[in-house]
């Protein structure tokens with residue numbers, strides 16, 4: 718979808734051009750009209766080329782296994798991935814692996830935001846480091862029926878906070894992202910309104926942990942979500958969090974509520 722104003726703005730100028738009866742003015746306006754027409758075609762061509770991108774390139778799914786994954790990460794991935802592949806009716810499948818891109822593609826499928834997003838250099842915070850394994854390696858498995866998800870997270874060397882351990886802000890980033898993904902999956906666009914974190918034990922740099930997130934309750938537009946970060950065998954609790962997400966109209970993200 719291309720914004721109507723962009724497509725038809727010059728078209729309106731074209732129809733208005735014939736309202737003046739004066740011959741020279743009509744001549745001038747015809748030249749203007751030809752210019753407007755050429756310009757419109759150029760705009761349409763540019764916009765249609767733009768609208769083909771990025772759909773003509775398959776986006777990279779950053780949550781697929783790569784060489785930087787430690788055996789523990791691969792093992793946890795295979796465990797949850799196997800749950801996704803349980804045979805049967807598609808609708809009855811409980812677990813799904815969510816793909817993960819470095820752009821928020823969802824909003825580029827159409828509407829007035831298309832050109833804004835396409836022109837943007839924005840990249841998702843957790844997916845903007847090119848070297849595999851250097852920062853956030855993670856994959857989210859969603860269970861919509863049970864209103865919960867599990868994220869397998871391997872924390873790379875660029876996420877250091879206290880020596881040899883993961884930065885609390887990096888842990889918070891992952892918690893916010895996973896809880897936000899769950900709330901968004903259940904409701905559509907959401908924003909974090911409130912996030913409370915208790916750090917119970919430090920996470921060694923390079924280690925693999927699980928983030929278990931669950932939807933606690935919904936009150937109108939408010940989604941209350943919990944999260945626990947544990948070792949992969951779940952014997953050690955690293956972090957606990959609760960958060961409130963508020964569902965928003967997409968216009969809220971662009972400052973144009975409607």
Ligand SMILES: CCCCCCCC(=O)SCCNC(=O)CCNC(=O)[C@H](O)C(C)(C)COP(=O)(O)OP(=O)(O)OC[C@H]1O[C@@H](n2cnc3c(N)ncnc32)[C@H](O)[C@@H]1OP(=O)(O)O
Pocket residue numbers: 893894895897898907908909910911937938939961963964965969
């Ligand atoms: C794939 C990657 C996923 C990544 C997910 C990451 C998510 C994020 O990090 S989002 C970025 C950080 N968050 C923000 O920038 C949000 C900034 N805040 C806002 O935009 C707004 O305050 C927003 C959207 C939260 C709420 O605004 P608005 O839509 O006007 O709702 P508003 O009417 O104020 O509040 C709605 C309800 O929520 C409650 N509420 C709002 N904020 C809070 C809060 N901080 N604490 C408690 N309650 C709150 C209100 O009291 C109200 O409750 P009720 O309906 O019972 O009266």
